[in-house]
Structures are given as C-alpha cells and as structure tokens.
Amino acid sequence: MDLYQELILDHSKQPHHAGLREPFDAEVHHVNPTCGDEVTLRVTVDGTGLDGIIRDVSYDSQGCAISVASASVLADEVIGRTVQEALDTFAGMREMLTSRGKVTGDEERIGDGVAFAGVSKYPSRVKCALLGWTAFTDALIRAGVDAQALTDHTTQGVTP
Amino acid sequence: MTTAARPFTDREVAAIRGDFAILTRAVRDGHPLVYLDSGATSHKPRAVLDAERAFYEQHNAAVHRGAHLLAEEATDAFEAARATVAGFIGAPDHELVFTKNATESLNLVAYACSNAAPTDDPKDPRFVLGPGDEILVTEMEHHANLVPWQELARRTGATLRWIPLAGDGTLDLAGLDGLLSERTKVFAVTQVSNVLGTVNPVTELAARAHAVGALVVVDACQSVPHLPVDVQTLGADFIAFSGHKMYGPMGVGVLWGRSELLEVMPPFLTGGSMIELVTMERSTWAPPPQKFEAGVPNAAQAIGLAAAVRWIDEVGIDRIHAHEGALAERLLSGLAERPWVRVLGPAAGRPRGGAVSFVIADVHAHDVGQVLDDAGVAVRVGHHCAWPLHRALGVPATTRASLAAYNTPAEIDTLLAALDRVPAIFGVAEAS
Numbered sequence: 001m002d003l004y005q006e007l008i009l010d011h012s013k014q015p016h017h018a019g020l021r022e023p024f025d026a027e028v029h030h031v032n033p034t035c036g037d038e039v040t041l042r043v044t045v046d047g048t049g050l051d052g053i054i055r056d057v058s059y060d061s062q063g064c065a066i067s068v069a070s071a072s073v074l075a076d077e078v079i080g081r082t083v084q085e086a087l088d089t090f091a092g093m094r095e096m097l098t099s100r101g102k103v104t105g106d107e108e109r110i111g112d113g114v115a116f117a118g119v120s121k122y123p124s125r126v127k128c129a130l131l132g133w134t135a136f137t138d139a140l141i142r143a144g145v146d147a148q149a150l151t152d153h154t155t156q157g158v159t160p
Numbered sequence: 161m162t163t164a165a166r167p168f169t170d171r172e173v174a175a176i177r178g179d180f181a182i183l184t185r186a187v188r189d190g191h192p193l194v195y196l197d198s199g200a201t202s203h204k205p206r207a208v209l210d211a212e213r214a215f216y217e218q219h220n221a222a223v224h225r226g227a228h229l230l231a232e233e234a235t236d237a238f239e240a241a242r243a244t245v246a247g248f249i250g251a252p253d254h255e256l257v258f259t260k261n262a263t264e265s266l267n268l269v270a271y272a273c274s275n276a277a278p279t280d281d282p283k284d285p286r287f288v289l290g291p292g293d294e295i296l297v298t299e300m301e302h303h304a305n306l307v308p309w310q311e312l313a314r315r316t317g318a319t320l321r322w323i324p325l326a327g328d329g330t331l332d333l334a335g336l337d338g339l340l341s342e343r344t345k346v347f348a349v350t351q352v353s354n355v356l357g358t359v360n361p362v363t364e365l366a367a368r369a370h371a372v373g374a375l376v377v378v379d380a381c382q383s384v385p386h387l388p389v390d391v392q393t394l395g396a397d398f399i400a401f402s403g404h405k406m407y408g409p410m411g412v413g414v415l416w417g418r419s420e421l422l423e424v425m426p427p428f429l430t431g432g433s434m435i436e437l438v439t440m441e442r443s444t445w446a447p448p449p450q451k452f453e454a455g456v457p458n459a460a461q462a463i464g465l466a467a468a469v470r471w472i473d474e475v476g477i478d479r480i481h482a483h484e485g486a487l488a489e490r491l492l493s494g495l496a497e498r499p500w501v502r503v504l505g506p507a508a509g510r511p512r513g514g515a516v517s518f519v520i521a522d523v524h525a526h527d528v529g530q531v532l533d534d535a536g537v538a539v540r541v542g543h544h545c546a547w548p549l550h551r552a553l554g555v556p557a558t559t560r561a562s563l564a565a566y567n568t569p570a571e572i573d574t575l576l577a578a579l580d581r582v583p584a585i586f587g588v589a590e591a592s
Binding site: 064 | 524531542557
C-alpha cells in the first residue's frame with residue numbers, strides 16, 4: 001500500500017515533539033467527529049504578524065497513523081519558522097491533500113509532508129492528515145496572530 | 161426460537177447474491193467486493209429497485225390527495241406497503257408510521273413529548289415531562305437513541321440518567337432498581353447493540369420500566385433486519401427501525417407505537433396530510449398514523465421497503481438469523497486465533513447479533529480499515545455513532561464487521577487473511 005510510507009509509519013510510532021509543554025500562548029482541542037480522532041495542540045509564537053517566529057508546537061494526538069504522523073511532521077516543519085513560512089507549508093499540504101492524487105507535493109515547500117501524497121487518493125482520510133494543521137492555524141489565531149493575514153495567506157494557491 | 165433454523169447452504173447464498181447486482185462489483189485494483197458493513201446500510205435486492213421503479217413508471221401520484229386514478233392507485237400501494245411492513249413485526253396497520261429514518265422515528269417521540277408540555281388543552285400526562293422527571297437510557301446507545309433524549313431533557317428540565325455498560329459489553333443491571341422510579345417517564349434502549357452485537361433483555365427491562373409507569377422506546381434498527389421481532393411479545397410501547405438497513409431503500413424508516421398511545425400522543429411535524437380541520441386560528445389532527453405523517457409521504461420508498469420485507473419473508477428471517485449467527489461464530493473463532501486481536505462485546509456462546517467489533521493493539525481502527533479496504537473488504541471504522549460506549553470501553557475507535565444474508569463463509573476468510581497483513585505493516589508483535 002503506497003498510503004503507509006515508511007516515513008509516515010516512523011512518525012506515527014515515534015512522533016517528534018510530542019507531549020504538551022509549558023509555556024504556551026494558546027491551546028486548542030480539535031476532533032474529527034466521524035472517527036473520534038482528537039488532538040490537543042499548543043503553540044508558542046513571538047509576534048503577531050506573518051514575520052512572527054513559532055518557538056514551539058507541542059501536542060497530544062490520539063488517532064490513526066495518518067493523523068499522528070501528520071502532527072509530528074507539522075511540528076518538525078514549523079518549529080523555528082516564521083508564521084508566513086508555516087502557513088505556506090500548510091497551504092502546500094492542503095493543496096496536495098485535496099488534489100485527489102493530482103498534486104504530488106513540493107519537497108522544498110512542505111518537506112517530509114510529501115510522504116502524505118498518497119493520502120489524497122483516499123478522500124475519507126484527508127481529514128486525518130489535516131486535523132493537526134487545522135488545529136495549528138486555529139491555535140495561531142488564538143495566540144493573537146492576525147487572523148485576516150492568516151486567512152488571506154492560506155487561501156492563496158489552494159485548489160477549491 | 162423453538163425450532164432451530166439452518167444457515168443457508170452455499171447454493172442458497174449464491175442464489176441470494178444473485179439478487180444484488182452490486183455484489184458483482186470489483187473494487188480497489190480488481191478485488192471482488194467483500195461487503196461487511198451492512199450494519200451501516202445493507203444492499204438492496206433487485207425486487208426493491210423494481211418496486212420503486214414500477215411505482216414511478218405506473219402509479220406515481222401524491223398519496224392521500226386527489227381523486228384521480230393514479231392518486232387512488234398510489235394511495236392503495238402506499239397503504240398496502242404499510243400493511244406488509246406492519247405484518248412483518250406482528251402489528252396492525254394503523255400502528256405503523258412511516259418516517260424518513262429511524263432517527264426521525266425516535267425524534268418524533270421525543271418531540272411529541274415536548275409538544276405535550278404546553279397547557280393549552282388536556283394532554284396525556286404520560287407524555288408531559290418537566291423538572292423532577294427522569295429519562296432513562298443506556299450507555300450502549302447509538303447517538304440516535306441518546307441525543308434526542310438529551311435534548312428532550314434540556315428542553316423540559318427533566319433529568320437524563322443511564323444504565324452503565326458492563327466490561328463484557330452487556331448492560332450492568334445491578335443498579336437498575338435505583339435508576340427506575342415513579343419519576344422515570346421514558347425508558348429508551350436498543351434491542352441489539354450496533355457496535356457489540358449485544359442482545360439486550362428488552363422484554364424483561366420493559367416489564368420493569370412499565371412497573372413504574374414509564375414509556376418504553378426500543379431502537380430496533382439492528383434487530384428487525386436480523387432476527388424475528390414481534391411487537392406483541394416484545395413489551396415495548398414504541399419501536400424504531402430503518403428501511404435501508406433491512407434491504408430497503410434509503411429515506412424510509414418506521415415508528416411503531418401502541419394504538420392507545422398513538423391516539424393521545426401529540427404530533428411532531430405539522431402541516432399537510434396530518435390534519436382533520438384547519439381554520440385560520442387552529443387545527444385538529446387526523447387519526448394516527450396520518451397524524452404523524454405530515455407532507456406528501458415517501459410512497460416510493462415505503463413501497464420499496466414492503467418489497468424488501470417480502471424478499472426477507474421469501475428467504476426467511478429465522479434462516480437469516482441462523483446464517484448470520486454461523487458467520488459470526490466463524491469470524492469470532494478466527495479472531496480468537498489471533499492473539500493480537502481483541503474482540504469487544506459478549507463472549508462466545510452469549511446472545512449476540514451479527515455485528516463484531518474488535519481492536520488491534522496500538523493500531524488505530526482507521527488504519528486497520530484501510531488495510532482491509534485495500535483487499536476489497538468493506539468494514540466500518542470509528543465509534544459507529546456510539547461515542548459514549550467507546551469511552552466506557554476505554555477505546556477511541558473500533559473496527560466493525562457486520563453481516564447480512566448475502567455474506568459467505570469465504571468472505572469471512574478473506575477478512576481474516578487481509579487482517580493478517582496488519583501486524584507486519586504496523587509492526588505489531590503477533591504473539592502479543
């Protein structure tokens with residue numbers, strides 16, 4: 001099965017940056033009501049604009065291999081980056097995941113996120129891969145990052 | 161049952177499968193479809209599709225309106241469908257209400273109770289709830305037989321209580337005396353768990369609830385398609401079930417209620433068809449069941465459901481029950497040979513329906529389901545609309561195989577073989 005890439009399985013078994021840490025600027029709890037997957041996610045961010053630096057993302061993820069691995073890759077990709085860079089990665093992930101197999105993903109832009117390309121062929125699993133990311137953007141807003149800038153940015157270049 | 165019915169022979173199952181075009185489909189890289197998700201929705205035999213099509217092609221009209229020939233034919237066909245479905249559960253025609261689905265049937269009773277609360281005219285006190293009154297449910301319920309009662313409690317100020325789930329997947333009845341009292345106005349329980357397959361002692365529970373004067377509402381979605389159900393002996397006041405889980409079309413469900421209760425129960429949805437007299441100031445209601453069927457009814461679907469009932473009668477509900485029971489035993493013994501699989505629900509030998517749910521060590525049900533899907537095996541994964549039940553069992557999600565008349569022993573073996581790929585893919589110790 002091309003869905004379960006080695007990288008996804010590795011991340012799901014040993015998720016990077018897992019666990020909930022102090023201090024944090026915002027905490028959110030998101031669920032996927034169709035299957036019961038849950039993630040509690042915290043962010044620490046310096047600044048409120050697109051140039052703000054994401055100091056930490058910590059999380060507790062209860063769910064399938066796809067959702068746990070996705071949260072792990074998210075933390076790898078965004079910690080230490082600017083809000084703008086993180087949102088660009090999110091936009092790239094979302095573009096790939098919602099493409100029904102048409103977009104393979106740009107490694108320059110989404111890093112290890114390319115391992116999730118196979119998920120886009122399974123529409124019922126896309127939510128699993130996006131759960132951590134939607135929690136992350138929600139947490140950024142709650143941490144005071146300008147919501148309008150965030151919305152404008154993440155809707156660019158996304159296939160509807 | 162006093163006489164033991166036999167499971168279907170290979171030849172009989174082959175003939176049954178011939179009635180379902182979808183079962184010849186190939187899925188995911190050419191695998192034959194192995195459909196083990198009939199608890200979510202069953203497939204529909206050709207006779208059901210033909211009945212719907214024949215209605216639209218030859219008799220289509222809005223029933224209970226108009227005096228032209230088609231309207232008469234459509235009305236006759238709809239009422240004949242009511243008689244067929246009512247007969248299947250041992251009920252007189254006028255006690256059977258067609259709804260959109262079982263969820264609507266359960267909401268109908270819950271909202272009828274709400275509508276009994278205003279004091280503009282005398283209502284039957286059995287339907288009137290308020291602060292101090294109680295609604296008793298169970299921790300095993302599908303959300304459809306839980307959330308409407310939570311909401312009724314919220315609207316009326318009544319208190320929701322529940323019978324807890326025991327570790328073996330049955331109801332923990334030890335504290336039932338403390339949960340049932342003269343304050344209990346409604347007792348809602350499922351006859352067969354949609355997750356665990358547990359068969360609840362509904363008749364005994366109904367008798368105890370009736371002893372304190374409660375109305376007894378039974379979710380029969382997972383019983384009516386799978387075992388003989390006779391409302392004359394069941395002990396319930398209301399039962400709800402879906403057409404689409406019993407080889408019928410989507411978009412039709414049933415509420416059965418005792419006629420003396422339907423007579424005094426206020427309506428839920430109001431409007432056309434369900435009235436007796438309408439003035440600009442107020443209206444009076446048609447007798448049941450019309451009182452509960454507002455708007456142009458889903459005649460084609462009701463007629464399709466009647467065709468499904470005739471199909472079940474032809475193959476025999478007692479034989480369907482025996483067949484699914486044999487398949488469930490085969491599945492349970494196969495799973496028992498795999499120490500990395502943990503089956504939830506009643507142990508072998510205890511009464512259970514044809515739904516088997518299980519978990520595999522640290523592998524999430526979604527991932528298990530994906531591996532099965534890759535082999536063409538369709539199961540359900542997640543919490544199966546019974547989130548509190550999963551919380552009580554301490555598992556976030558389960559994988560559920562659910563059976564129907566058209567399943568074969570070979571399909572059970574295909575499921576088990578596909579399952580054997582899971583430990584290797586996700587690194588589960590097979591001896592665990």
